[in-house]
Structure formats: structure tokens, C-alpha cells
Amino acid sequence: MARLPFSPEAIARAEAARASTPPAAIDPRVEALVNQLIGRVADKWTMLVLEALAEHGLLRFTALARAVPGVSQKMLTQTLRQMERDGLITRIVHPVVPPKVEYRLTKLGEGLGAAFCGVWIWAEENLVEVEEARRAFDERAADV
Amino acid sequence: MARLPFSPEAIARAEAARASTPPAAIDPRVEALVNQLIGRVADKWTMLVLEALAEHGLLRFTALARAVPGVSQKMLTQTLRQMERDGLITRIVHPVVPPKVEYRLTKLGEGLGAAFCGVWIWAEENLVEVEEARRAFDERAADV
DNA sequence: TTCTATACTTACCGAATGGAGAGTGTCGAT
DNA sequence: ATCGACACTCTCCATTCGGTAAGTATAGAA
DSSP: OOOSOOOOOHHHHHHHHTTTTOOOOOOOOHHHHHHHHHHHSHHHHHHHHHHHHHHHHHHEEHHHHHHSOOOOOOHHHHHHHHHHHTTTTEEEEEOOOOOEEEEEOHHHHHHHHHHHHHHHHHHHHHHHHHHHHHHHHHHHHHOO | OOSSOHHHHHHHHHHHHHHHHHHHOOOOHHHHHHHHHHHHHHHHHHHHHHHHHHHSSSHHHHHHHHHHHOOOOHHHHHHHHHHHHSSEEEEEEESSSEEEEEEOOOOOHHHHHHHHHHHHHHHHHHHHHHHHHHHHHHHHHOOO
8 A cells, every 4th residue: 555554563563474484384274274274364355354453443333335445234243243253353233223333453464454554655666567577578578 | 375386586676666655646637547556466267377477387288187176177278368368378389289388477477476475475364263253253243 | 980088168057145225223413 | 303424234146266177289108
């Protein structure tokens, strides 16, 4: 993102984690689980919700719907449930009428946000290069 | 990953990129493009191919198929085409019979691999925590 | 002559994804 | 009495994803 919603502390934590990673521990079962977890977590809406919450701190349902452009109610609910189940966000229900529900990131969610920061930056920095590569590729394909 | 397939140089480059990121440049169109690019790039097979190539350097089609467990020919071809189009990999065709085609990461692809490294490490480090969160969530749900 | 290896491509089909839109329950305001 | 706000939930439908299986082209081996 141009707008970097993750705190310097969160990034520092992520970097510390990276630095302290043990060099070798090749367990295929762990590998499979990690792949699965990444598949779960690296989806469009999850990443956008993550960003919105990292930026605003505390949001209720409709505010979140506005903050995540293009999301449908269905997808937002679904994404929020999954993220809650995975321990990435906390859901705070105020038993009032009309209903009021607030969402915020947990420590775990903040950590993930920081980890994704690198990818976001990569995308931002290499956007043009990727677009050029695509143009070149399509041109080559058109020649044939 | 337990196995970290990305070179220290690539990681260093990614970290340098992060450090030098300008603090504010909020263009919603860029934002949309970045989101789109991430959606394109953060998919299961792309990430597994990225990892396999980072680890082995140079692989031909059937070797890749073996290195990426569970991938079908169709998905592998599709993924490789997309990655080539996006400039993440180079496809080297040797005009011999039987055909011989080799794939390797470009600089761009290496950069993306390094960027994803953080997410991978996060997943590895927080796997247990996520699983606990899920268990707790499901228990709470069962109570109701 | 038939078989094998390689790197695909194409056709088909079921499963999963995800959007649109309507319905739900309750309370306060009009 | 009806309406709107809120946070969903449910149903229907189109699109996409992804697997299986078969086909293609070519040369050397059996």
C-alpha cells in the first residue's frame, strides 16, 4: 500500500522473528499446514479487512463495509467469521438495539499485517515492471 | 517455510526496499492496481512454484510437476504462463526432440519470493496459535 | 511397427466462489 | 402505523476453478 497501516513496532517484531528463524527444520507435515494456513489467510478480502482494521483500529460492520470497497455483505460476514475463528480479530458485541458490533485486530492479526507489509511494498514497487512484462508478453504472443 | 528458499541477498534487497519506501502517496488507482496484483500473485500454485524454483534454481516441466505436490498438468501450465506473463519467471525452450523446456525465476520473481518470506515465517511461527484459536472458537460455537 | 518420452492443449464436468437481492427482529422516531 | 437503522442470514444464479482424460507432434529405441 501507499498508505502503510502497520505500526513500526509490528514491523520490528516481524523482522526480529525473521532474524531469529532457525535455519533448518524440514517437516513435511508442518510444511503442508503452513501452506494451508497461507492459502486461508492470503485471500483478497482478508487482506483488505486486515488493512482497514490496521488503519482504523476499531470498526463496526457497516463502517467496515464502507472501508473495504466492493465487498458484499455476504463476503464481509464470511471473512470476518473466518478471521475471528483464526484468532486474527476480536468481535465485540454490544447488546443494544439497534445492534452494535465492533471489530479490531488481535496481536496475531497485527503480526500478519506486518508480515504482509513486505508483499504490499513489493507490489507497489514492482507494479510498473509487471505491467511492462505483461505488455511485452502480449505483444510477443500477438506476433505469433 | 521451515526451509527458507530465498537468498540472503534477495531478502536484503526487499528490506532495503521497505526501508526506502516513501511515507505517503495515497493514490486510489494505484491502490486498486496493487490490490489486484496481489490477488493475482498470492495464489496457491503461484506460491508453490515460486518456492520450488527458488529452491532448485532451474527446473523443467515434469521436474516442476514433481516438485509441486498435487498440481495437475493443467494448473501447472496455467500458472507458469501467468507467471511468465507477469515477468516472474523465464521460460527457456530448447528446440530438441523430445521437447525440453526449462524455467527459472527472474529478479522480479526472486523479489516476490523474498517478500513472501515474511508471511511464510509468520505462518510457521503462529501456526499453533491459530490452531488454538480455532479450537477455542469451535468450542464456544458448540456450547451455543 | 509399435512404444516411449516430453510438453503441452483441448473438451468436459462437478465443485466452489461470490454477487444480488430479499427477509429478520427490535426499537425509537415520525 | 409505518419507517429506518443495524447486523446479519438465506436463497438464487452466473462465473470461475480445477481435475480427469484424451489428443498432438516427433524421434529414437525395441
